[in-house]
Amino acid sequence: MREKVQRFMYGRYGFDELSKVALAATLVLMVVSLFTKNRFIYLVSLILLVFSYWRALSKNTKKRQQENRKFLSIRYRGVARWGKWKERQAQKKVYRFYKCPGCGQMVRVPKGRGRICITCPKCQVEFIRKS
Numbered sequence: 796m797r798e799k800v801q802r803f804m805y806g807r808y809g810f811d812e813l814s815k816v817a818l819a820a821t822l823v824l825m826v827v828s829l830f831t832k833n834r835f836i837y838l839v840s841l842i843l844l845v846f847s848y849w850r851a852l853s854k855n856t857k858k859r860q861q862e863n864r865k866f867l868s869i870r871y872r873g874v875a876r877w878g879k880w881k882e883r884q885a886q887k888k889v890y891r892f893y894k895c896p897g898c899g900q901m902v903r904v905p906k907g908r909g910r911i912c913i914t915c916p917k918c919q920v921e922f923i924r925k926s
């Protein structure tokens with residue numbers, strides 16, 4: 796039996812991070828649909844289940860790796876953005892944050908200094924804001 800499974804899985808992609816996240820979402824959505832009796836949520840969970848197994852059993856490993864890499868980079872960007880947002884929230888009492896009109900860089904200035912001229916450290920554009 797074990798050999799049969801191994802032979803079946805030979806050359807197939809297997810479970811990666813994207814498939815695991817899809818499986819976890821399947822589980823969560825199935826539990827939610829169990830309590831809410833929502834058929835749409837149940838359908839979505841089934842689609843995610845099929846998607847996850849389809850990826851794991853796929854023989855086109857190059858394409859699956861590309862998808863996984865894309866997923867990981869999107870997730871990483873989200874985590875990084877969340878971290879920055881949390882850091883900014885923690886500093887909100889002492890600093891004000893402005894986006895540079897020239898390059899979009901976030902600039903941090905101390906609060907309570909009145910109208911000040913801010914020079915962007917990245918592109919040297921000057922702009923006036925209330926601190």
Ligand SMILES: [Zn+2]
Pocket residue numbers: 895896897898899900915916917918919920
């Ligand atoms: Zn700038």
